[in-house]
Amino acid sequence: MIPVCGLPVLSYNGGSNPGSDSLAIETKPTPAQQQTEEPTIGRSASLVAAGIFLSRLFGLFRESIFAHFFGSSFAADAFRAALRIPNVLQNLFGEGALSASFIPVYAKLTARGEKDEAGRVAGAVFSLLAIVTSIFVLIGVLATPYLIEAIAPGFHGETRRLAIQLVRIVFPGVGLLVLSAWCLGILNSHRKFFLSYAAPIVWNLSMIVALLVFGWKASISYLAVYLAWALVIGSALQFLVQVPAVLKLAPSLRLALATTDEHVRTVIRNFVPAFLSRGVVQISGFVDAFLASFLPEGSLAQLTYGQTLYLLPVSLFGMSISVAELPAMSSALGTEQEIATTLRQRLLSSTKRIWFFVIPSAVAFFALGDVIAAAIYQSGRFTHQDAIYVWAILAGAAIGLVAQTVGRLYSSAYYALRDTRTPMRFAILRVILTTGLGFLFAIPLPKLVGIAPQWGTAGLTASAGIAGWLEFILLRRGMNQKIGKVPFPPLEFVKLWGSAIIAAAAAWAIKIALHPTHPRVAAVLILIPYGAVYLGITALLGLNQAGPILSRLTRRR
Numbered sequence: 001m002i003p004v005c006g007l008p009v010l011s012y013n014g015g016s017n018p019g020s021d022s023l024a025i026e027t028k029p030t031p032a033q034q035q036t037e038e039p040t041i042g043r044s045a046s047l048v049a050a051g052i053f054l055s056r057l058f059g060l061f062r063e064s065i066f067a068h069f070f071g072s073s074f075a076a077d078a079f080r081a082a083l084r085i086p087n088v089l090q091n092l093f094g095e096g097a098l099s100a101s102f103i104p105v106y107a108k109l110t111a112r113g114e115k116d117e118a119g120r121v122a123g124a125v126f127s128l129l130a131i132v133t134s135i136f137v138l139i140g141v142l143a144t145p146y147l148i149e150a151i152a153p154g155f156h157g158e159t160r161r162l163a164i165q166l167v168r169i170v171f172p173g174v175g176l177l178v179l180s181a182w183c184l185g186i187l188n189s190h191r192k193f194f195l196s197y198a199a200p201i202v203w204n205l206s207m208i209v210a211l212l213v214f215g216w217k218a219s220i221s222y223l224a225v226y227l228a229w230a231l232v233i234g235s236a237l238q239f240l241v242q243v244p245a246v247l248k249l250a251p252s253l254r255l256a257l258a259t260t261d262e263h264v265r266t267v268i269r270n271f272v273p274a275f276l277s278r279g280v281v282q283i284s285g286f287v288d289a290f291l292a293s294f295l296p297e298g299s300l301a302q303l304t305y306g307q308t309l310y311l312l313p314v315s316l317f318g319m320s321i322s323v324a325e326l327p328a329m330s331s332a333l334g335t336e337q338e339i340a341t342t343l344r345q346r347l348l349s350s351t352k353r354i355w356f357f358v359i360p361s362a363v364a365f366f367a368l369g370d371v372i373a374a375a376i377y378q379s380g381r382f383t384h385q386d387a388i389y390v391w392a393i394l395a396g397a398a399i400g401l402v403a404q405t406v407g408r409l410y411s412s413a414y415y416a417l418r419d420t421r422t423p424m425r426f427a428i429l430r431v432i433l434t435t436g437l438g439f440l441f442a443i444p445l446p447k448l449v450g451i452a453p454q455w456g457t458a459g460l461t462a463s464a465g466i467a468g469w470l471e472f473i474l475l476r477r478g479m480n481q482k483i484g485k486v487p488f489p490p491l492e493f494v495k496l497w498g499s500a501i502i503a504a505a506a507a508w509a510i511k512i513a514l515h516p517t518h519p520r521v522a523a524v525l526i527l528i529p530y531g532a533v534y535l536g537i538t539a540l541l542g543l544n545q546a547g548p549i550l551s552r553l554t555r556r557r
Helices: 033-072 076-085 085-094 097-113 115-142 144-151 155-190 193-198 199-216 220-240 243-249 262-292 298-330 336-377 384-398 401-416 419-442 444-449 453-483 490-514 519-540 545-556
Strands: 008-012 023-027
Touching: 008 155, 008 519, 033 076, 033 193, 033 199, 033 220, 033 336, 076 144, 076 155, 076 220, 076 262, 076 298, 076 519, 097 155, 097 262, 115 144, 115 155, 115 262, 144 155, 144 262, 155 193, 155 220, 155 243, 193 199, 199 220, 243 401, 262 298, 262 419, 262 453, 298 336, 298 384, 298 453, 336 384, 336 401, 336 490, 336 519, 384 453, 401 419, 401 453, 419 444, 419 453, 444 453, 490 519
Parallel strands: none
Antiparallel strands: 008 023
16 A cells, blocks of 8 residues: 555554554654654653653662661661562562553543543552552562562571561552552653653652661661661652642543453453563562572672662663653554564664663773772772672673663564564573573682682673573564564674773773772762763764764853
């Protein structure tokens, strides 16, 4: 069928029913609509990135204070385990699965002007979510000792006792975070991106206040308990701060168990495959915690310190772009060939944007991870040696950072084509490989090469990085088979890596020449020149992403 502007054309109706492929008659957008699409996507990505950046900034501040008072102690291990176990609720029922199932149905009803029906669906989903989450919270609190034994069997004595106490406190708070994800679904459907991603600021603030108030006078065991209660309070605040905006946007909201409603049933049906996909991903996190519990005291805490840092570029550049691209790719119109061409172009342009920021992040983690870790964490009980261990964890994570981040984008492309099963199969393979390599790298390998067992945590992130590349290669190959070969610009790829490596060499020269002792002074003197050199070289090489950044910096001056 030949597409004509304003006339019906054949297209994929993706995004509203994950897991199934279907064709539908759509109207091709006018040139004016096509021109406004990119600025809208750019603005949406910017709002998501801004919200994530602010919440992560407060999160880093929280982690810095946490490191000061807890260091790599047994209480730090217990708190990290306590947070991981109930977090399963948030990750399974929260943003990822809920967004994939709820947002397409609710957004479509809102776009049609069916506000009353949209309110009934939103209320029914909230009611079901609240009941199911409450049941899981109750089960989790009662079964906490068994969960600790399954997730962290290496914990004993005071560490195990404290972990059990903390899990029972934290579980209700994480249940509230699931309800907060429902608010995110409403806000994102109405294109209100900033509030939903900035709301975790109050969650972080609650814990920051608890650390500053009680950290100077309480023992680390009691401080961990106070911090757990602050987490619950922060979870309630994160939910409540979004409620007024939700009620304003959805005035027809009605709480009821309308499970017979056709649209509610659609949400439930779509939720199942998304739930299973999230469950597969969660296994990898449990494997890390399971293996780290057998390593020396403080290993799980150090692993979490490292994860907080290396997930920052994944969230800022991978998540923000993927969140903005998903609705754009889902709404691609035209013939099958035209849709395939659009997806190839979008994947290429967004991959380049991700590369520009994530490649230097990976090089910085590998070459300057000690500077980064010390600047954020080194204080009080967190020593310089702890920063070295975190550096090793960051170096391991750097192996797969680019693959993990671009992989999020490719997963969004699959979801846009209503294919959730393919990414799930590849995720299963990744988890299997991560488990096998993680065990080998974390426990037997340090003994074989004659190094301290503490370095096994770096093996966990390195194994995940290797498995991440396998998953990305499979995602890319499968997408090439679906829509045709997505272009790969090797010269630009090499230029970016070369620019980052040269910038890292310059930063190392500064580090050796000045040898600053204060960690935060070192970060300013070393990391700022690193970024400046990288930006300057990429601009000289004519890479498109560098120009707009330099222009903004010049205008601010």
